[in-house]
Amino acid sequence: MTVYVDDVLTSLLGFCCFFGTIKFIKFIRFNKSLIIFVQTLKYVTKDIISFSFMFSIVFMSFLALFYLLFNSNIESCSSLLSTSQMLFEITLMSFDATDFTGADPFLGPFCFSIFIIIVVFICLSMFMSILNDGFHHVELNSIEDQQILSYMLKKFLNWTHLRRPNVEETYEIRDSRMHSQYVDPIENFPDKIDQLLEALDRVY
Template identity: 25%
Template structure:
């Protein structure tokens, strides 16, 4: 069941089912299920008096009954001063166990306006357009570099780990450029339809901008990791990479052991306390609680809210087992690998002189060009 806020009066029957294409919403992931965009729609008028009259009518006619699973209140906000849009969805779920649980989601986004007529007078749009051009040029140069590498290395290309990383970086960069253009086109179309009254919300645009933010976040993270490759000339960073490489197999085994412990305690906590303690009401919440405890962020507020002695003992037992056993095993693995990597570093030749590296690469380029 859905409700929408729109300036025009009610034109549709709230008791008539609307399919996904008519509602024009997006799939919502709640605490107790995944909900489709179809449902029964009651469009709220702009007048407060008319809206209260509509609520009274729906209440008298039992629009919400025992068969209602979830109710959505959806509306969009616009701030003219900063040119920001906000798509908000308030969901109230009715689980089979009874009661009601509310959840508010909001997505704030700003139009790119890269292809708008007035974009030349907007410094934000001009700066964004320049960055967009750089984003489009960067994957092209990456693809050219990858093609040259494939031609030179051939089968050896599949054996170098950094090549896979560069392919992922190029694909992420190209995806961000494509999604950015799609966001601009969809935003322009949705605003035009919203002014004409043929569209009821901006949820599709908000979902695309949220996807764009996630892709750009991944792109920034991968770019930072790629930049860290330059630190291979630093002895400490090289020692760190050798230590992790040496302890790779042992760390995988340790991760398996830690995962078994976290999943075991999480399942026990969820099965015993999901109906009585809020922190254990869903499996993701339980996993989040035990994971934050494992990294040293002990939830004091949650521990004080635990009225069950068994729940307190379960959380304390996990904390002690995680610190005394799991962390000590991890430290022992790192110490062993560090000692071996440090011994190899001391016996190896000095490969950390940047000037020697640059001069060697320059000589190789000159010799290759001379041979041609």
């Protein structure tokens, strides 16, 4: 009983450490790459969930197929857990095809080829397409937080003289100062009209 409780507490501690570490993302949320990553995951969440259901059905179908066909001939298919592990390794392109050939000269290579075509080529291509579409959508949108941070950082460096402004920034600063000293008369025209009308009201 004590060992079981210790295992449960260790598992809970692992989850707490995981979620606690994930929260550190908030401290670096102004990083451009991280913002794109988070926004991409938010954008493709629904598509990923739909894809996960579809992939689970396909994977469970192949799991049943490989387990029922090769459980007595291939050691890695002796149980459902080991069969699923083997299929995941095949998905990651880590496999030994000679086991299937030795188990059955026709069904082995045939089932293996179908799994490679459907899961590795089609399903993984769909998954990458979903992520790629979300990435391009997020990349095209303007990232305001990154722009705000860049503006604040640039102003701070200029204020502390840690960074010298370039020629364009120098002209912008000079123009803003000139504009603050000499206001365009056209901008004051509505105020002058209001003052004129008030003066006419006082006279009449």
